Amino acid sequence: MPNFSAYATPVLLLLFSNIFMTFAWYGHLKFKTSPIWIVIFASWGIAFFEYCLQVPANRMGHAVYSAPQLKGIQEILTLLVFAGFSIWYLGEQIKWNHIAGFALIVAAAFLLFLE
Structure with a gap:
C-alpha cells in the first residue's frame, strides 16, 4: 500500500498548478486595456510554471490514481481555485x-472514484 505522501503530493502539486493556470487564463481580465499580444505572452509565461507542477503531479499521481481520477481531482481543484480567484x-x-x-x-468527478 502506497504511503499518504504518494496520494497527497500529486493533489498538492495539482492545487498549485491550478493557481498558476487560473492566473494565466483569467488574470488578464483586470487588464483589459493591455494589448492582447502582451497578455498572450504573459499568460504563456505563467502557464510554463503551471506545467512544471502539473506534469510531475500527473506522472507521480498515476502510480496511485487512474488517469480519469487524476482528471477528476484536477477539475475539482480548478473549481475551488477559480471560485476563490473570482471572489478575491x-x-x-x-x-x-x-x-x-x-x-x-x-x-460527476466523484463517480470516477467508485469501483
Missing part, C-alpha cells in the same frame, strides 16, 4: 447557480 481577485460574486453547477461537476 476579480471581485465577482459566486451565485447560487454557480454553486449548483460546480456541485454537479464535483458529483
Whole structure:
C-alpha cells in the first residue's frame, strides 16, 4: 500500500498548478486595456510554471490514481481555485447557480472514484 505522501503530493502539486493556470487564463481580465499580444505572452509565461507542477503531479499521481481520477481531482481543484480567484481577485460574486453547477461537476468527478 502506497504511503499518504504518494496520494497527497500529486493533489498538492495539482492545487498549485491550478493557481498558476487560473492566473494565466483569467488574470488578464483586470487588464483589459493591455494589448492582447502582451497578455498572450504573459499568460504563456505563467502557464510554463503551471506545467512544471502539473506534469510531475500527473506522472507521480498515476502510480496511485487512474488517469480519469487524476482528471477528476484536477477539475475539482480548478473549481475551488477559480471560485476563490473570482471572489478575491476579480471581485465577482459566486451565485447560487454557480454553486449548483460546480456541485454537479464535483458529483460527476466523484463517480470516477467508485469501483
